Amino acid sequence: MALTTKTAGFPKRKCGVLGCTGSVGQRFSLLLAQHPHFELVAVGASDRSKGKTYREAVNWKQTTSMPLKIGELLVTECKPEHFKDCDIVFSGLDSSVAGDVETEFYLADIPVFSNAKNHRQAPGIPLVVPTVNLSHLDLIPAHRQPGKREKGFIVCNSNCAVIGIVIPLAAIQAKCGVVKQINVFTLQAISGAGYPGVPSSDIIDNVIPYISGEEEKMQPEARKILGGVDVRAKEFLERVDLEVAAKCIRVPVQDGHMAVVQMRFGDRKNVPSVEAVKSALSDYVSEAQILACPSAPEKAITLMAERDRPQPRLDRDADRGYSVSVGQVEKESGALFDMRFTALSHNTIIGAAGSSILNAEAAVIKGFV
Numbered sequence: 001m002a003l004t005t006k007t008a009g010f011p012k013r014k015c016g017v018l019g020c021t022g023s024v025g026q027r028f029s030l031l032l033a034q035h036p037h038f039e040l041v042a043v044g045a046s047d048r049s050k051g052k053t054y055r056e057a058v059n060w061k062q063t064t065s066m067p068l069k070i071g072e073l074l075v076t077e078c079k080p081e082h083f084k085d086c087d088i089v090f091s092g093l094d095s096s097v098a099g100d101v102e103t104e105f106y107l108a109d110i111p112v113f114s115n116a117k118n119h120r121q122a123p124g125i126p127l128v129v130p131t132v133n134l135s136h137l138d139l140i141p142a143h144r145q146p147g148k149r150e151k152g153f154i155v156c157n158s159n160c161a162v163i164g165i166v167i168p169l170a171a172i173q174a175k176c177g178v179v180k181q182i183n184v185f186t187l188q189a190i191s192g193a194g195y196p197g198v199p200s201s202d203i204i205d206n207v208i209p210y211i212s213g214e215e216e217k218m219q220p221e222a223r224k225i226l227g228g229v230d231v232r233a234k235e236f237l238e239r240v241d242l243e244v245a246a247k248c249i250r251v252p253v254q255d256g257h258m259a260v261v262q263m264r265f266g267d268r269k270n271v272p273s274v275e276a277v278k279s280a281l282s283d284y285v286s287e288a289q290i291l292a293c294p295s296a297p298e299k300a301i302t303l304m305a306e307r308d309r310p311q312p313r314l315d316r317d318a319d320r321g322y323s324v325s326v327g328q329v330e331k332e333s334g335a336l337f338d339m340r341f342t343a344l345s346h347n348t349i350i351g352a353a354g355s356s357i358l359n360a361e362a363a364v365i366k367g368f369v
């Protein structure tokens with residue numbers, strides 16, 4: 001469905017982007033420039049960029065040309081005083097600075113939707129994949145610390161490789177029972193490393209079986225996202241019984257992270273059929289769709305029947321990059337796991353900026369912004 005056909009009555013909000021010149025920041029700027037209700041009014045980056053127009057500061061790498069209006073915005077330092085007109089700030093900041101800068105905005109009572117890893121495991125901060133666990137936004141009032149802040153909060157979205165794993169798992173667990181162990185191999189695009197990212201002489205004609213710090217994030221992030229929330233106790237109930245083993249690999253693909261996921265169900269005497277798992281995936285409807293978030297995909301999961309799909313070049317733009325493509329749902333031949341699937345997600349749309357924007361839309365609809 002086109003973005004504009006399901007937005008009637010959605011309130012207008014003014015937005016800013018921190019880290020506007022980066023790989024994720026550019027994607028934010030483009031998606032916000034095309035957004036019918038979020039207006040991009042402020043952009044920030046490092047000292048290297050401040051004082052320049054956005055057009056001068058950025059090395060634009062999107063396939064759509066830069067919208068005229070955002071090209072004229074003046075890039076400022078990432079200080080709350082430059083963003084005081086914003087109802088929402090999106091952060092695509094490098095993790096070396098994101099932690100402190102995002103905290104400063106929170107303390108200045110400005111809502112922040114972050115892509116960076118810094119606050120994902122903080123006890124009071126929601127870690128939200130918009131087509132999985134929007135209910136975790138319910139902890140925002142507690143996280144604001146009543147009496148201290150009226151508007152400010154931080155909501156994180158997950159690591160871009162985790163997103164392609166937890167969305168199919170949420171769908172499968174909703175209909176087919178608990179999954180207790182997974183083993184994941186990822187094949188991750190070079191844009192995941194930002195810009196300029198991985199040197200061309202390292203990645204052309206090559207794969208690199210190492211992404212610093214990546215494998216360590218898979219289990220803790222999946223446990224928090226797929227867990228519950230106790231609003232009265234003001235805490236997240238993590239899925240501590242879920243075990244995730246991961247191997248992450250960089251491949252010469254521009255955009256689109258692939259994950260091959262082997263699953264072992266909790267109840268091995270009643271393992272669902274492949275057909276039941278396929279139905280769970282294709283029938284899955286997320287809360288973002290039910291709330292009619294303007295950017296919500298028509299289908300959170302695009303189930304692929306072709307033997308050789310999904311593939312990054314062909315499938316990363318499914319539903320404007322907001323849908324995860326899943327295929328190759330198959331029974332495992334060995335005894336260690338029950339079933340496997342292959343997932344493909346756009347790492348800078350549903351894996352990053354698009355997720356933050358969907359989270360913000362849901363927060364507006366739920367009255368938190």
Ligand SMILES: NC(=O)C1=CN([C@@H]2O[C@H](COP(=O)(O)OP(=O)(O)OC[C@H]3O[C@@H](n4cnc5c(N)ncnc54)[C@H](OP(=O)(O)O)[C@@H]3O)[C@@H](O)[C@H]2O)C=CC1
Pocket residue numbers: 018019020021022023024025044045046047048049050078091092093094095097098115116117158159160191192193194195196347348351352
């Ligand atoms: N790329 C992806 O697929 C994903 C990335 N992320 C996360 O999102 C964040 C952004 O990633 P990405 O866009 O790839 O990174 P980039 O390296 O491409 O961009 C980093 C941005 O941070 C800004 N910045 C750097 N240092 C400072 C500073 N001292 N003060 C203010 N701004 C600063 C840069 O501004 P300047 O140009 O002025 O230096 C730039 O705008 C990271 O935390 C990353 O881990 C999360 C999910 C997916």
Ligand SMILES: N[C@@H](CC(=O)OP(=O)(O)O)C(=O)O
Pocket residue numbers: 095115116117158159160161188189191192193211214217347
């Ligand atoms: N590390 C991811 C992108 C990323 O920045 O992850 P995180 O937001 O968890 O630091 C990749 O290289 O593909």
